[in-house]
Amino acid sequence: MPTRKILLHITSGQQVAFYLLALVAMAICAYGILRRWKAWRGGKPLPPVTDWPGRIRNVLDQALAQRRVRRRRLAGGMHAGIFYGFLALFIGTTIVAIEHYGALLFGEHWFYKGAFYLLVKAALDCFGFGLLIALCVALWRRLVTKPASLGNSPYDVGFLALCLAATVTGFLLEGAGIASDPARLSFAGFSPVGLAVSQGFVGLSVGGYTATWWVHIVLVLAVIAALPYGRRYHLFVIPVSVALQPERPMGVLEPIAMSEVEETGKIGLTELADLDFWQRLSLDGCMECGRCTDACPANAVGKELNPKQIVLDIRRYIDNPRALTVNGEAISTDFISDESLWACTNCHACVNECPALIRHVDLIDGIRRYRVAEGRLSGSGAGMLRKLGSRENPWGLPASQRLDWAKSLEPPIEKATKDDNREVLFWVGCSGAFEPRAQKTVQATAQLLQAAGVKFTVLGPKERCTGDAARRMGDEFLFQQLAEANIATLNGIDAKRIVTQCPHCLHTLKNEYGQFGGNYEVLHHTQLLSELVESGRLKLEPQTESSVTYHDPCFLARVNGETEAPRKALRSSLQLPMLEPERNKDKTFCCGAGGGRMWMEEPTTQRPGNNRAQELIATGASTVAVGCPFCKVMIADSVAAVGGENPPEVVDVAELMLRAVSPRAVSPRAGSPP
Template sequence: MTWKIVNLVLFLCAAGCCVFWFWKAVSHRAAYVMLGRTEQPARLDRMRLREWAAQLFGHKKLLKDRRSGLMHLVIFYGFIVLQIGAIDIVWNGLFGVRLPLPAYEWFVLSQEIAVTAVLLAILYAGFRRYVEKLRRLKRDWKPSIVLFFIGGLMISVLFVSAFERIWKEEPASALAPIGSMLAAAMDGFIAVPAGEALYYAAWWAHLLLLLAFLVYIPQSKHFHLLTAPVNLALARSDPPGKLRTLDLEDEEAETFGVGAIEQFSRKQLLDLYACVECGRCTDVCPAAGTGKLLSPMHLIVKLRDHLTEKGAAITSKTPWVPTFAFGANGTAVSAFRPEPKESRVEWIGEGITDIGPTMKRQKESWLRTIADRSDEQDNGGEQHRLAMETELIGHVMTAEELWACTTCRNCEDQCPVGNEHVDKIIDMRRYLVLTEGNVPGDGQRALQNIERQGNPWGISRSDRDKWLDDLDGVWVPTVREQPDFDYLFFVGSMGSYDNRTRKVTIATVKLMAHAGVRFAILGAEEKNSGDTPRRMGNELLFRQCCDENIALFRKYKVRKIVTACPHTYNTFKHEYPEFGLKAEVVHHTELLALLLQERKLVPSYPVREVATYHDSCYLGRYNGGYDAPRAILRAIPELSLEEMERSGANAMCCGAGGGLMWMEEKAGKRINVARVEQALATAPTVIASACPYCLTMMEDGTKLLEAEERVAAKDVSELLAAAVFGPH
């Protein structure tokens, strides 16, 4: 009895200390998140609740990588099943009685099955990391701590069961096969009294592993066990990728955009602690995959580490507890600090033989992280000063990283915990542009040209409707000439000025006219949509474009808008309504697919081509527009459609989004070349697209790869026009 009292007291002390340390670590990080600005919380309605459940319990995004997803699913549900078993083990060790569960023997069998499944999943996790060596997974010992924790917990469960059988001389049972086999194997070597001692040794090993894991969780990437469900529940209900609006009329604002970590919203800061560092985002990032400095995962990790250090400085609450395990003055010992000297450039640059002097300088900048600077100091006061003086852009993030993003959102689409990378990048770009006036030269020229002439080239506004001269036999009225129209055809800058994209404009116009669609154009009155300025961070110029366009739409009583540019389509559809636009917006592929369905367009001429379709990010991931372009291509006689390995929601960006259409790539491999290589793997004769930016990038890629003689790049409307009107 005395031993049981001592055991209970020791248990209460150990559990009480660890629960306190756990609460302290969690509450301190919660205080750091609360430093962010407030925003309207998301409403968890029935539809969002279903999506939350699908992500959390159905592993919807995790299963995009089926093998990793199944592995995680086994561990996830194995741990849920084993929680009751953990309570039973603790209760039995403290009071000598088991939980009064019905069919207890079958409960024991369920525990052994769960333990075995989790152990196999852990072994497979180690295999994926160290034998298969997946590029996206880190391979030093720190990311593997959790494997030892979970593996140790599972093994201790089995030994607790085996030693209890020896101690209590229980017979072998088919409902406890592993415990029975272990007990039988040790029975001849261990006496009953020793069995009792070994039982409590295994019991304490299991308990201490469990409590140590509890304390470790909030101080590591495994904090996602707590934060990911909350982060998914608080996911924005706005359309994907919709940017928040800046209050440009705030007279008290000293800066615009995000130039300090605490200027992010609380939800954005929660993202940082939800990250599991799985690398899925970086694995699909077109910038990372072609040797640029940007890595979405490392962006989140660097921001998280900076938040932890600056949050500790602002709140005076140490992030590392207990101090004897994590170091004095709130500085974690090296075993638990983030890896400060990992060279991400070496990882993402695989297959790139020459990174060049620019990337070498960027690499040197990367290596000097926040953790490095803090480790150089021995006293807390100096660390406090450094954390407060560390600049978000310059010390934590570099401008090169921020300008490498194509805003394709493939990172967000792959993230299993609901992190939003692009809005953080745009917020920091806004700070660079609006507060510091720091824009790459070629990007600055595009913005100035849009401001002066309404297009990125700076061509005269009066030339916007000169493409009409290329039309033959089709009358295209302006809104002034035909005020009674159904659709406003918003041609866009590319469709108006770019010689190649003008052919897409003409094909679309001819198809709409042939189908009897009543449409009109703005002509020389048309202005830039503002997508490029907004994605480049110039919210002021975007607002100017937006206000002028909405005024035009109201003036001419526009009810429906059709455009061939997914960037314009997305901006009009999801961002203009906040400023007063009340019109239905459709992409030209949606309208053409509808006209085909209604038999107003009949493709009767064969188009003997092998086509592969390149998905536009702003039509696909931003708006779910995957079916309409493919429906058009499949309706064309004798045209064969071959899908690329990366297609649909996981399609790779062409490299033109986020304003990069107007900026030159200076590091690594060109993104459009990498994408065209993927297209050429399907042996096509045509690379089809539904975006003027994509069309340009695909055509340039075929030229750079010297494949333009055998592979053409065409918009789906051009292919449909060939099937409807015949060859010209």
């Protein structure tokens, strides 16, 4: 019957020595895991943790299935090979231990035998060989190709070499075992690598086998002892970090209570002591892969911002508790420069790519809050906040102009009242009300709703900025002031279903107003328009546009996960297939307007929009469709700058759809039944 003897040729004395060494290795490993507990505990405590089934599913998805890790083919495959290889070998070792210790009760060969034994041996050989290849690729990347964004040190190379040596000697030991035990030859084909290696061990003595066993065991124990030190620590941290991550969706910031400010005298991440337990824990999960920096649009155009370096700089101080104070004074977060801090567009590309699920933007915006509260924001960004505070919109224009966009429309747009029997409230937004290019979008959307017979109303002068720009820039209390005023207005007219053409308004109304008692169903205009087409209420006659590409807005595609509605809407109004840019959907590249950058000056050579415009132009499309007023401005300006003599036209999805509306589908009155 297929099986093998556990601890073949290993004497009782040698077994005692092995157990003593194993205890030492495990103790070193346990210390490495637990040594960071004090640093994590120094942060603000975790809020009550709920939804454990959902959290466990997330751990299985991110830590076990490695969904984000596998997004990059070479690096993801390499990491998966190492992870699953070690996991398989750990499971194999556990099976051997069960067999060995269970024999004390059930007799020898009670468990690890027969078909089960052969299946395990074949699996271990397969996964072990995959581990061998993956380790070689990892060493090649660190010694030869050396990607600029990848963290690299002699310790990394040393640990990988140690793992490789342990894996190689594992196959050597398997070959030596086959050569030393003739009874295993009849089924050694289930260990093809071990069988091949055994050819070099013909005639091996007992002493030779024992020496091979000890070399392998010492290397394995060294790997165990070294595992929780350096960047390998992420193996233990990431599952816990993923399980305990905040319940807030991506892009939703934690509100600050005035009572907290009165108690602490601080706003935002003033000092490292202000980091909470989960933030400190998640920072330890950073494996320095550099994916966050590779995805950062600000970094891509030469700005100082480096999301990975921000994480490492913060962690560098937290790593040494004594470094948290200097001469009795707590260390502030000023070691992160203003240039780096204000370059962030809040696009969340870094967060979306991070395998450890670190929330870089929360850290950046938390520090922004502190610096804005200290009056350390100047220039056009500070000017925008002043306009927002005095006129309740970033353009600083009077509320009486909020309906100017609708003056040319017929039939007239109705203003919202509590009993107006509307289907949806159309949230126009500040850009739609005041920015000429965005006005064309809201006009097209309104005409499409009229054509579909949708009963809709608007707030007009009662509408204020949602406060998104204030919150992203760091003025949390200005945001809360605007939010509470808007919520009072919306609740006062019993608004339930809201449609908006701005992804930033969508995100704030849908995901952040709930923090202050404003809970609404909020749709992007492409979602509602697509819904109207599918239901047959909006009749379109597809147009023969020569070619169209679509730019996904960050806050629609990445932060709110909506990528299909705009494409459905476009397909319904076009005869030709749409051309996709290289980076699309949740991997879209930021136009550069988010995080308050819409109102901040920057050199023309450092505009993310120029980078994105080149990608869109490279598709060969004659028309660029967008779904965000900020994107429309930034992409249009960049396309004009880099697009040559005949740049593509930049229009909103709604404008393209309006071109396809059948004249027969236009309703005689706004909101009359279809």
